[in-house]
Amino acid sequence: xxxxxxxxxxxxxxxxxxxxxxxxxxxxxxxxxxxxxxxxxxxxxxxxxxxxxxxxxxxxxxxxxxxxxxxxxxxxxxxxxxxxxxxxxxxxxxxxxxxxxxxxxxxxxxxxxxxxxxxxxxxxxxxxxxxxxxxxxxxxxxxxxxxxxxxxxxxxxxxxxxxxxxxxxxxxxxxxxxxxxxxxxxxxxxxxxxxxxxxxxxxxxxxxxxxxxxxxxxxxxxxxxxxxxxxxxxxxxxxxxxxxxxxxxxxxxxxxxxxxxxxxxxxxxxxxxxxxxxxxxxxxxxxxxxxxxxxxxxxxxxxxxxxxxxxxxxxxxxxxxxxxxxxxxxxxxxxxxxxxxxxxxxxxxxxxxxxxxxxxxxxxxxxxxxxxx
Numbered sequence: 001x002x003x004x005x006x007x008x009x010x011x012x013x014x015x016x017x018x019x020x021x022x023x024x025x026x027x028x029x030x031x032x033x034x035x036x037x038x039x040x041x042x043x044x045x046x047x048x049x050x051x052x053x054x055x056x057x058x059x060x061x062x063x064x065x066x067x068x069x070x071x072x073x074x075x076x077x078x079x080x081x082x083x084x085x086x087x088x089x090x091x092x093x094x095x096x097x098x099x100x101x102x103x104x105x106x107x108x109x110x111x112x113x114x115x116x117x118x119x120x121x122x123x124x125x126x127x128x129x130x131x132x133x134x135x136x137x138x139x140x141x142x143x144x145x146x147x148x149x150x151x152x153x154x155x156x157x158x159x160x161x162x163x164x165x166x167x168x169x170x171x172x173x174x175x176x177x178x179x180x181x182x183x184x185x186x187x188x189x190x191x192x193x194x195x196x197x198x199x200x201x202x203x204x205x206x207x208x209x210x211x212x213x214x215x216x217x218x219x220x221x222x223x224x225x226x227x228x229x230x231x232x233x234x235x236x237x238x239x240x241x242x243x244x245x246x247x248x249x250x251x252x253x254x255x256x257x258x259x260x261x262x263x264x265x266x267x268x269x270x271x272x273x274x275x276x277x278x279x280x281x282x283x284x285x286x287x288x289x290x291x292x293x294x295x296x297x298x299x300x301x302x303x304x305x306x307x308x309x310x311x312x313x314x315x316x317x318x319x320x321x322x323x324x325x326x327x328x329x330x331x332x333x334x335x336x337x338x339x340x341x342x343x344x345x346x347x348x349x350x351x352x353x354x355x356x357x358x359x360x361x362x363x364x365x366x367x368x369x370x371x372x373x
Contacts, residue, residue: 004217008225011196011204018188023233026182027240033174034245047117048097050088051080054104059132063107066128077120095313101125115312116332119339175247176331177302180324182237183263184293186230190271191289193222194361198278219362226268234260248335255334255343262350263327269357270323276364300324326350 012018051067053060071080080101083091088100092112099111099121109125111118197218198205208218238260241247249256274288299322301308308325311318319325330346333339 001217001221004213004221005225008193008196008222009229012189012192012225012229015192018192021185021188022182022230023236026178026185026233026237029181030175030178030237030241030245030247033178034247045117046076047078047120049078049080049121050091050097050100051082052085052088052100052102053082054085054102057105059105059107060103062132063101063103063128067101067124070124078124113312113316115309115316116329116337116339116342119337119342123339172248173301173308173328173332175241175249176328176335177297177300177308177324179234179237179241179260179331180263180300180327181293181297181302182234183260183267183327184270184296184324186226186233186264186267187271187274187289187293189226189230190268190273191275191285192271193226194272194275195282197222198275223268223272226272227265230264230268231261234264249331256331258347259327259330259334259350262347262354263323263330266323266350266354266357269354269361272361273357273364276361296322296324300328320349321353323350323353326353 051064053064067078067080071078081091081097088097091097092100092110095112098113098117099109101121102108102110107125107128109121111121195202196204197208197215238249238256242249270292271289274285274292277285277288280288298304299307299311299318302324308319308328311325319329326346326349330343330350333343333346
């Protein structure tokens, strides 16, 4: 098996077009992004939210002060609008606000979607609840200290979190989308190994078809080699972005590697799937690969800033079935918003996609046979 993998690796590396699209092109594009955008910085997007005061309890008033301090912060994370319950519901239904905060004895939040802004609003509510509980615990255990703790104010506590105080490179989303596109471009490697297993497509496939090695071993060796080469390409890209261009890919590096592993596998699997369409002309299949990578990357926000958010608002299901968008979203969850729940969801979606595509391509490839060679 090792012998098979070795020569599969050699045949992949010798294909200059594959090396260009999987490794050199993302690096070249990342360099052009860096030269165009430089180190321009912008702040996090302001989130419009409605505030409904249900009662005049102490907890309700403290919650309102908490939100007002966040609104007055220089980073302008949220924009509050105090409304009646009916008007707030109308604005939420018309998507004029992202959510509604209810100020009462037990503050509540209502949102209609499951996106990054909704996660931020929920995190702010959780932040308030944790600090309120901290005050209660301190008052019970050491009442003499409660005034000192309260005098520190909510703002000091909030400024320590990434949600309210972190400045983000407004152009860094393009680099996140670039990583998603690089994962998708693994389809060129998958396409290459797929055609090298088909006797009616390439001379190498013909030789493999008449060899004594089982088809199963050939498929496993080719898939392993393709995935390995693609992972090396992604590792080179991440290293180039982080160490050479100094792009902030902050966050848990192991989680970022996990994103590339799952994203890279589905990219290779999609390429193998397209490669199994042997009845189509070679040029048409290459066109499908290019169109697939570019369209998915476009919808993930590579070409136009904000396109991913626009898709989320009007057709959120597209972001769930678009691997490039899921990869980009997972990177945001790790590097910007520190949302473990969203990261886990994205990884599970990528794994499911990879398994489905991988199983389908394996069945098609293994069952393929020829009347004569």
